[in-house]
Amino acid sequence: MQELNERAKLLYRTVNDLGGLPREPLNLTEHPLLPWEKRCHALLESLNARGVVSMEEKRRGIEDMGQTIYAALTYYEKWAMCAANVLITKGHFTPDELAQKIAQVKRRFEEGT
Amino acid sequence: MSAFAAGQAVRIADRLTIGHTRVPSYVRGAKGTIERVLREFLIPEDDAFGRPHGRRQTLYRVRLAAHDLWPRYRGLASDEVQIEIYEHWLEPVEEAKQ
Amino acid sequence: MSESHDHEHGEHAPIQTHETPGEWEVLEIAVRELAIEKGLITADDHRRLLEGIDGASPMLGARVVARAWVDGDYKRRLLADGSVAFELGIDNYDRTNLIVLENTPQVHNFVVCTLCSCYPRPILGLPPDWYKSPSYRSRAVRWPRAVLAEFGTVLPDDVSVRIHDSTADMRYLVMPMRPAGTEDWSEEELAKLVTRDTMIGVTVPRVPSPPA
Numbered sequence: 001m002q003e004l005n006e007r008a009k010l011l012y013r014t015v016n017d018l019g020g021l022p023r024e025p026l027n028l029t030e031h032p033l034l035p036w037e038k039r040c041h042a043l044l045e046s047l048n049a050r051g052v053v054s055m056e057e058k059r060r061g062i063e064d065m066g067q068t069i070y071a072a073l074t075y076y077e078k079w080a081m082c083a084a085n086v087l088i089t090k091g092h093f094t095p096d097e098l099a100q101k102i103a104q105v106k107r108r109f110e111e112g113t
Numbered sequence: 114m115s116a117f118a119a120g121q122a123v124r125i126a127d128r129l130t131i132g133h134t135r136v137p138s139y140v141r142g143a144k145g146t147i148e149r150v151l152r153e154f155l156i157p158e159d160d161a162f163g164r165p166h167g168r169r170q171t172l173y174r175v176r177l178a179a180h181d182l183w184p185r186y187r188g189l190a191s192d193e194v195q196i197e198i199y200e201h202w203l204e205p206v207e208e209a210k211q
Numbered sequence: 212m213s214e215s216h217d218h219e220h221g222e223h224a225p226i227q228t229h230e231t232p233g234e235w236e237v238l239e240i241a242v243r244e245l246a247i248e249k250g251l252i253t254a255d256d257h258r259r260l261l262e263g264i265d266g267a268s269p270m271l272g273a274r275v276v277a278r279a280w281v282d283g284d285y286k287r288r289l290l291a292d293g294s295v296a297f298e299l300g301i302d303n304y305d306r307t308n309l310i311v312l313e314n315t316p317q318v319h320n321f322v323v324c325t326l327c328s329c330y331p332r333p334i335l336g337l338p339p340d341w342y343k344s345p346s347y348r349s350r351a352v353r354w355p356r357a358v359l360a361e362f363g364t365v366l367p368d369d370v371s372v373r374i375h376d377s378t379a380d381m382r383y384l385v386m387p388m389r390p391a392g393t394e395d396w397s398e399e400e401l402a403k404l405v406t407r408d409t410m411i412g413v414t415v416p417r418v419p420s421p422p423a
Binding site: 139174179189190199 | 369376
Binding site: 011012013016018019020051053054056057059060063090 | 127129130131133134135140141149151157160161162163165182183
């Protein structure tokens with residue numbers, strides 16, 4: 001790669017491009033997927049199978065969310081956030097529809113239904 | 114028709130990542146050889162933007178010597194990284210080998 | 212060092228009760244329900260893909276490897292065309308394009324996706340957390356033997372490593388070398404030796420020592 005100053009380097013490396021960076025040793029602890037994480041995986045697979053959001057759109061959507069989110073959120077938190085972002089960007093639903101639906105889901109849990 | 118054949122020397126291009134790419138920075142600018150010619154696929158630059166009928170390019174597997182990729186690489190001269198690169202990210206290289 | 216897989220919840224995955232779902236679970240449910248309401252996907256799509264995810268595990272890959280170990284013709288066809296793996300009645304639920312990589316006495320293969328977490332899910336199930344971690348994704352391509360050592364894998368000095376970075380449309384399954392002394396084992400017994408980590412390539416199969 002050509003020599004670049006630190007800011008120009010940002011043009012040439014996306015946030016997920018980690019190959020070759022020094023990092024801490026592996027943590028081999030595994031956690032079984034939470035049910036919502038598995039459902040989230042199946043959601044993105046469904047959207048991909050139906051041609052609504054491809055896996056590559058999902059990958060790019062996650063990169064576009066930027067470094068702070070990339071580092072802070074867990075794997076499936078990023079998927080969930082990205083799914084919402086991409087579907088809104090593509091006009092499938094609006095932010096207020098999402099907000100309404102979220103309120104509805106929370107009420108359902110509160111009411112135990 | 115694919116532009117490159119198995120065994121051919123190639124260089125991986127180096128470009129901006131704006132607009133999405135699946136070519137990691139650590140291989141950009143590197144020279145290697147075609148390990149295998151795969152078939153055509155929708156390129157990530159179009160797939161990533163929801164263009165299922167976008168451009169299709171031949172995908173290749175490229176073998177790269179690990180010691181070419183990393184300064185002070187500690188391993189064997191025969192260690193390799195093998196990676197998939199699309200045709201539009203590959204450039205031909207003169208065969209003069211050291 | 213053994214493959215230590217403590218099945219505890221990691222720090223980043225607090226236990227959720229059903230009465231108090233986290234923001235992320237709520238988000239998943241909301242997006243999924245909207246997607247169904249808007250006709251983008253059906254509930255059946257989701258159910259089918261959940262089944263696909265649940266139905267896949269490393270046992271499927273182990274069957275493929277064990278078959279290849281005992282059947283030279285199958286092995287040859289498999290190495291030429293990874294889709295042969297799915298002949299064993301395995302559901303390729305996401306149309307994975309598979310390449311099978313053979314470990315030999317001269318070459319040890321292992322697989323990483325430096326850019327995300329690409330993994331042959333229909334044949335190995337979902338990837339372990341470490342495979343998706345920055346630590347693995349960053350270091351596997353540059354310090355392969357150090358990373359292998361963290362799994363307890365030490366290769367002989369004259370064995371080359373090939374690190375496969377799964378960056379595009381192909382997915383990879385490593386075919387480990389068949390351990391010595393297993394010549395008269397059944398396919399079923401052989402499959403038990405083929406763990407997930409041997410098919411990612413970070414470990415090699417071990418014949419358990421007989422009980423004392």
